[in-house]
Amino acid sequence: MHHRTIRTSRITRAIAIMAAGAALLSGCAATASADGGADASSAPATELRLGYFANVTHAPALVGLEEGFFADALGDTKLSTEVFNAGPAAVEALSAGAIDAAYIGPNPAINTFVKSGGESAVIVAGAASGGAALVVRDGIDEPADLAGTTLATPQLGNTQDVALRTWLAEEGFATDTTGGGEVQITPTENAQTLTLFQQGQLDGAWLPEPWVSRLVLEGGAHVLVDEAELWPDGDFPTTVLLVSKTFLDEHPETVRALVEGHAEAVRFLADEPEQAAADLNAKLAADTGKPLDDAVLARALEHVRFTVDPVAGAFEEVLANGVAAGTAKDGSIDGLFALGILNEVLEGRGEPAVSAAGLGTE
Known part of the structure; x- marks a missing residue:
């Protein structure tokens, strides 16, 4: 009886050790790395x-x-x-x-x-x-012609909005995030930008495709700046x-x-x-x-x-x-x-x- 108790105790300890090791390995496997490495124990999302x-x-x-x-x-x-x-x-x-x-x-x-x-x-x-560009109305053929104009972007802080503000600053124009400055920037939903441009209420816009092409082919705009021209190898x-x-x-x-x-x-x-x-x-x-x-x-x-x-x-x-x-x-x-x-x-x-x-x- 005494020997059986000792043997049982040893088995219990062995099982506990193996369980702890398995838990440790499981914990390691359950941790998804930031590089997206496979997680063997995580289930696919529903x-x-x-x-x-x-x-x-x-x-x-x-x-x-x-x-x-x-x-x-x-x-x-x-x-x-x-x-x-x-x-x-x-x-x-x-x-x-x-x-x-x-x-x-x-x-x-x-x-x-x-x-x-x-x-x-x-x-x-x-x-x-x-696939992004500044398109403008007739009569705007160079950056200097933008003084006093109103231009649109999809949303304040979006990628085209930043591109426009960056380019205008390099051309010497002051802008601000509230629509003021030498060139006014009015973040506008893309479909509305096309309508407003066709109505003559906007002078241009920095947009992604297909809105660049829509303003060109449906609104009579022309490209003043293709953003690809501003980056190495486009x-x-x-x-x-x-x-x-x-x-x-x-x-x-x-x-x-x-x-x-x-x-x-x-x-x-x-x-x-x-x-x-x-x-x-x-x-x-x-x-x-x-x-x-x-x-x-x-x-x-x-x-x-x-x-x-x-x-x-x-x-x-x-x-x-x-x-x-x-x-x-x-x-x-x-x-x-x-x-x-x-x-x-x-x-x-x-x-x-x-x-x-x-x-x-x-």
Whole structure:
């Protein structure tokens, strides 16, 4: 009896030790790394709530939804979507927990990261480069002609708003965030900008596609500044895929599925341009009630490059521009990118990895 008690005690201790070791290993596995490494013990999310804009610069989202790439990759995870006009509103929704991920411009992505001390959200992939410009009415042929004019942007602090304020400052024009200055900037919803321009109530606007092409072809505007001309090799970030850091930590496999669907949409845009354009216009029609004219869509697509590369090397300058424009708070963006999942997906597809430019994990 005595020996049996000792043996039982030893077995109990052994089981306890093994259980503790298993718990420790489980705890390690349950912790999702910031680079999006796979979490063996976390379950896929029951739902993924995705935000995007009804813009050509968000074509990977539109095509991914229309072709079912996201749904296929997500499997049993329900996909819900919400359409936004500009980035600051999408960031508000993400910060409030109303959405889990969003296609968004770089400036709002930077702003939420800096304001939260790196805790709110991270960029897990790029989506688009290019496709933004300043378009103006007849009679404005050089920067000096802008004195006393009123220009629109999608929303205060969004990527095109910062680009306009930065360029105007370089041209010697004073602006402020309340609509004052030598050139007045009035953040306006994109569809309303087209209407107001056609009515002669706006002198121009700095916009993303397809709104640049719509003002040109439907409103008689002309391009004064193509933003691509302001960046080395014309390469600058227009749209990235931003994910709630909490959601990434809790559901890395769901984020992986999102990135897989996204990468497939970007590939489809490159390999099947005609069908992708048809899908894009069908989704735009579903979201806005009206498809784009063929000429508008063709012109818009000529000015956008779709890529999973977030062009991370440009983000320090993007931040500096936002701070100088008065729409962003200065701070560190170290850790803004979590490209581990993307690069694993790319490796599986036989494609080259993309860089975080020292601003996060790869």
